[in-house]
Amino acid sequence: MTVPALDLSADVVTLTRQLVDIESVSRDEQAIADAVEAALRALPHLEVVRRGHTVVARTALGRASRVVVAGHLDTVPVNDNMPSRLDEAAGILHGLGTCDMKGGDAVILRLAATVTEPVHDVTYVLYEAEEIDSAYNGLRLLGESDPELLAADFAILMEPSNAVVEAGCQGTLRVEVRTRGERAHSARSWRGVNAIHGAAEVLARLNAYEARRPVIDGLEYHEGLNAVGISGGVAGNVIPDECVVTVNFRFAPDRSEAEALAFVEDFFDGFETTLTDSASGALPGLDRPAARAFIDAVGGEVNPKFGWTDVARFTTLGVPAVNYGPGDPMLAHKQDEHVETAQIERCEQQLRAWLQGEAAPTDREEENP
Amino acid sequence: MTVPALDLSADVVTLTRQLVDIESVSRDEQAIADAVEAALRALPHLEVVRRGHTVVARTALGRASRVVVAGHLDTVPVNDNMPSRLDEAAGILHGLGTCDMKGGDAVILRLAATVTEPVHDVTYVLYEAEEIDSAYNGLRLLGESDPELLAADFAILMEPSNAVVEAGCQGTLRVEVRTRGERAHSARSWRGVNAIHGAAEVLARLNAYEARRPVIDGLEYHEGLNAVGISGGVAGNVIPDECVVTVNFRFAPDRSEAEALAFVEDFFDGFETTLTDSASGALPGLDRPAARAFIDAVGGEVNPKFGWTDVARFTTLGVPAVNYGPGDPMLAHKQDEHVETAQIERCEQQLRAWLQGEAAPTDREEENP
Numbered sequence: 001m002t003v004p005a006l007d008l009s010a011d012v013v014t015l016t017r018q019l020v021d022i023e024s025v026s027r028d029e030q031a032i033a034d035a036v037e038a039a040l041r042a043l044p045h046l047e048v049v050r051r052g053h054t055v056v057a058r059t060a061l062g063r064a065s066r067v068v069v070a071g072h073l074d075t076v077p078v079n080d081n082m083p084s085r086l087d088e089a090a091g092i093l094h095g096l097g098t099c100d101m102k103g104g105d106a107v108i109l110r111l112a113a114t115v116t117e118p119v120h121d122v123t124y125v126l127y128e129a130e131e132i133d134s135a136y137n138g139l140r141l142l143g144e145s146d147p148e149l150l151a152a153d154f155a156i157l158m159e160p161s162n163a164v165v166e167a168g169c170q171g172t173l174r175v176e177v178r179t180r181g182e183r184a185h186s187a188r189s190w191r192g193v194n195a196i197h198g199a200a201e202v203l204a205r206l207n208a209y210e211a212r213r214p215v216i217d218g219l220e221y222h223e224g225l226n227a228v229g230i231s232g233g234v235a236g237n238v239i240p241d242e243c244v245v246t247v248n249f250r251f252a253p254d255r256s257e258a259e260a261l262a263f264v265e266d267f268f269d270g271f272e273t274t275l276t277d278s279a280s281g282a283l284p285g286l287d288r289p290a291a292r293a294f295i296d297a298v299g300g301e302v303n304p305k306f307g308w309t310d311v312a313r314f315t316t317l318g319v320p321a322v323n324y325g326p327g328d329p330m331l332a333h334k335q336d337e338h339v340e341t342a343q344i345e346r347c348e349q350q351l352r353a354w355l356q357g358e359a360a361p362t363d364r365e366e367e368n369p
Numbered sequence: 370m371t372v373p374a375l376d377l378s379a380d381v382v383t384l385t386r387q388l389v390d391i392e393s394v395s396r397d398e399q400a401i402a403d404a405v406e407a408a409l410r411a412l413p414h415l416e417v418v419r420r421g422h423t424v425v426a427r428t429a430l431g432r433a434s435r436v437v438v439a440g441h442l443d444t445v446p447v448n449d450n451m452p453s454r455l456d457e458a459a460g461i462l463h464g465l466g467t468c469d470m471k472g473g474d475a476v477i478l479r480l481a482a483t484v485t486e487p488v489h490d491v492t493y494v495l496y497e498a499e500e501i502d503s504a505y506n507g508l509r510l511l512g513e514s515d516p517e518l519l520a521a522d523f524a525i526l527m528e529p530s531n532a533v534v535e536a537g538c539q540g541t542l543r544v545e546v547r548t549r550g551e552r553a554h555s556a557r558s559w560r561g562v563n564a565i566h567g568a569a570e571v572l573a574r575l576n577a578y579e580a581r582r583p584v585i586d587g588l589e590y591h592e593g594l595n596a597v598g599i600s601g602g603v604a605g606n607v608i609p610d611e612c613v614v615t616v617n618f619r620f621a622p623d624r625s626e627a628e629a630l631a632f633v634e635d636f637f638d639g640f641e642t643t644l645t646d647s648a649s650g651a652l653p654g655l656d657r658p659a660a661r662a663f664i665d666a667v668g669g670e671v672n673p674k675f676g677w678t679d680v681a682r683f684t685t686l687g688v689p690a691v692n693y694g695p696g697d698p699m700l701a702h703k704q705d706e707h708v709e710t711a712q713i714e715r716c717e718q719q720l721r722a723w724l725q726g727e728a729a730p731t732d733r734e735e736e737n738p
Contacts, residue, residue, distance in 0.1 A: 206569070230600065237597070
């Protein structure tokens with residue numbers, strides 16, 4: 001296989017296009033990982049390690065602190081949105097992965113190539129298989145095989161966040177709440193017990209739920225408890241003997257997974273609940289000096305992250321982490337995925353300034369009116 | 370194709386076996402209809418008409434009243450339960466169709482062959498395709514093509530009823546009750562409207578429903594309003610924008626279909642309801658002299674019919690009708706379908722006595738202790 005060459009001396013938008021034009025749907029990341037590895041190995045100031053299709057490049061300057069800057073290389077499936085297309089007049093780059101998240105990957109590669117004397121040691125991580133089952137997730141696998149490669153005082157995950165810092169993330173778990181009954185022919189319904197009718201109380205409790213909104217490190221989180229699925233029924237003439245309500249609990253990062261599950265089980269007390277999946281949240285960790293300095297460097301604006309992202313994997317390793325990257329997260333996974341090129345450029349400038357210990361180059365309003 | 374010969378001079382259990390051993394799954398009734406037609410055409414006191422695989426045989430004696438005795442020739446699919454097997458010691462005949470309803474068909478053929486001077490004119494109807502979509506139902510098709518062939522003062526449908534008269538039948542209709550919401554990512558659930566939560570009120574109303582139990586012609590009916598299905602949900606991380614509760618209303622025969630639908634629409638006032646199917650009930654009609662005489666002849670016991678059967682088709686033609694036939698309806702469509710041979714014999718004896726204007730031969734306790 002010919003490895004497409006990446007030109008790390010090109011501007012960040014051109015580099016984004018090069019990355020977008022290497023197809024890299026999850027589980028098909030060899031070509032892009034080969035290209036990234038080759039480009040990074042050409043940089044003498046970095047140590048490069050590869051695991052699967054995950055590539056790690058690190059400085060080893062003996063700084064007092066170390067930060068991780070990470071992004072995933074894979075995309076969701078192609079949907080008639082390859083290759084990239086640049087609308088220069090509008091300042092918009094179109095195509096699969098432009099938003100989620102090859103713009104962020106291009107920023108990482110530009111920083112890796114050009115910031116040779118950062119004030120913190122830096123570990124750049126470009127990983128495989130974020131968009132699919134976590135069994136394949138390159139960041140998870142790296143944390144298990146080589147946790148020392150992820151050791152740091154602070155981590156930035158360059159998932160699209162409109163170039164605004166989103167700190168921490170909420171956890172998520174799903175339970176099935178099951179009601180049971182007894183089948184009967186619906187012409188003689190009084191001989192059975194209707195399990196769907198039994199779910200009325202489950203839904204009534206959900207309607208009565210009041211969301212907790214805790215403030216953590218100055219950020220207001222917002223929990224949510226919702227039915228995301230319901231199913232029941234045997235046939236059009238049968239009283240159903242089972243009904244299952246699938247409930248998703250999004251919980252603030254001051255609760256552990258176990259505490260979140262205990263809350264849900266107590267909430268549905270008297271019903272049969274079965275946990276189907278669970279992922280911990282991530283505390284914002286804004287009290288750490290490295291995090292605080294980063295926030296200041298990029299302009300001070302911080303929002304809580306409601307959705308679950310891989311930042312939670314850093315938390316489980318004891319590393320505070322934030323989301324910060326170019327692109328509107330609402331455009332991720334859309335057929336018309338695109339990104340404002342100015343956001344990619346701003347992310348590069350602000351991260352460079354931070355890594356070089358400079359003041360933020362401009363504020364957002366001036367740069368992108 | 371060789372037409373299997375039926376011997377109408379054989380006893381009714383032997384004739385039942387002959388019918389069972391001619392496979393006649395719905396839409397494959399040619400062989401059995403040919404056999405039935407040939408046997409009936411050999412009887413000089415009957416006029417025979419065939420439509421598709423439905424066979425009609427009638428006396429034309431100029432009696433003051435006419436009755437219909439009807440049964441369907443088809444069965445549900447074979448399930449390793451062919452051919453018939455007679456357990457003489459236990460008095461049980463095993464096999465597909467023994468209960469639903471070739472025992473009843475054998476009674477019809479025996480009466481057709483042997484009751485040459487009935488006190489009412491009689492129309493015997495042996496029809497196709499009762500077990501499947503009503504588009505194919507031979508009784509329905511006959512009522513449309515030749516309604517005069519079904520004209521009568523009273524009708525007996527020999528569906529299994531444990532040889533006890535079941536009068537009238539309840540109607541049935543199904544509606545979809547739909548709630549709507551607005552999708553959102555479940556991490557930001559407050560931006561959406563949860564349609565499953567909106568169904569809580571639908572289920573609460575069903576739980577508060579109190580069944581009406583009207584007494585009609587001395588029989589107590591029992592209505593029922595039940596969710597028989599529920600579905601909603603887009604994905605495990607999406608606030609669902611639609612939930613559908615499928616509700617089955619079983620209504621007593623003093624309500625028309627339109628009245629039943631109006632009740633349901635009023636019951637779910639404020640929700641979107643869509644009618645998906647509907648079938649009228651059948652009034653017991655026990656005030657008609659022919660019906661009263663029949664009840665008296667078979668011992669006076671009458672139960673209301675809760676389930677829907679083809680008796681309702683007679684009602685739409687203005688003919689009061691009852692279910693009365695050998696076999697336990699709970700065994701219909703079961704792999705181990707069977708019938709007590711004594712029930713087949715009792716049905717034959719009681720119907721013969723009635724058609725010949727005699728007193729009922731025995732009562733049930735003496736005959737089948």
